[in-house]
Amino acid sequence: ERSAAEEGFLSQLGLKLPGVKQSSRAFITYGNKLRADLAKYWIGHWEKTGVDITPERLQDLGNLLNRLTGRGTLGRGPAANRITQLLQATWWSPQYRLAGPQSMASLFHKDPAIRNIAAQNLAAFVGGGVSILALLKASGQADVNVDPRSTDFGKIRVGPFRANFWGTSQLLARSIAQAAIGQRLDPELGPVPLKRGDVAVNYFRSGLAPEW
Numbered sequence: 001e002r003s004a005a006e007e008g009f010l011s012q013l014g015l016k017l018p019g020v021k022q023s024s025r026a027f028i029t030y031g032n033k034l035r036a037d038l039a040k041y042w043i044g045h046w047e048k049t050g051v052d053i054t055p056e057r058l059q060d061l062g063n064l065l066n067r068l069t070g071r072g073t074l075g076r077g078p079a080a081n082r083i084t085q086l087l088q089a090t091w092w093s094p095q096y097r098l099a100g101p102q103s104m105a106s107l108f109h110k111d112p113a114i115r116n117i118a119a120q121n122l123a124a125f126v127g128g129g130v131s132i133l134a135l136l137k138a139s140g141q142a143d144v145n146v147d148p149r150s151t152d153f154g155k156i157r158v159g160p161f162r163a164n165f166w167g168t169s170q171l172l173a174r175s176i177a178q179a180a181i182g183q184r185l186d187p188e189l190g191p192v193p194l195k196r197g198d199v200a201v202n203y204f205r206s207g208l209a210p211e212w
Helices: 021-050 055-068 079-088 096-110 114-140 168-181 197-208
Strands: 156-158 161-163 183-186 190-193
Touching: 021 055, 055 114, 079 096, 096 114, 096 156, 096 168, 168 183, 168 197
Parallel strands: none
Antiparallel strands: 156 161, 183 190
8 A cells, every 4th residue: 555655646547557556656665765775874874973863863864865855744743634635635746845945954954963964965966966967068968057047947958858857956946046136037038027925926836736
């Protein structure tokens, strides 16, 4: 049975299509295997370096690894469950959408051991992505947009094909940059003034489920 921690409202009709159910199961299994391997590595690292391993620290580690692998924490308890149900009914993949901001917030976690893991992983994620984009841009083999005001920021374009390997993190970074600069880049009009409130509204609307 699928874990209750996964995203809700998977299409039952879609799961009946040949190969879809097996693909879904393989995807979830791979994600759980990745989290288990990361947890094993960091717990072993803590043991070697003398970090005190407490139940609270293990819980925080689990939350962080979930967020780093695209599964945000929506909370527990009756009130949190109601909010979770509302988000799953109105947003597209809310746990995935929340994973990026929550990962960034982990840089300010009260536990230095958790902050250290968040910093190392996010530095590798951002640094690796920037390096790939820089190499592609320098090679001339792909069109790479490095202006954070543009909707194509951080995306790779080869002919009609576009790739965004940063996922929703690209949207988060772009929104922060647009709010700081106070502009967005229109394909036809060029730089256009943008209020910070509009940036927040656009970011929220972009996460809504298609029907909403």
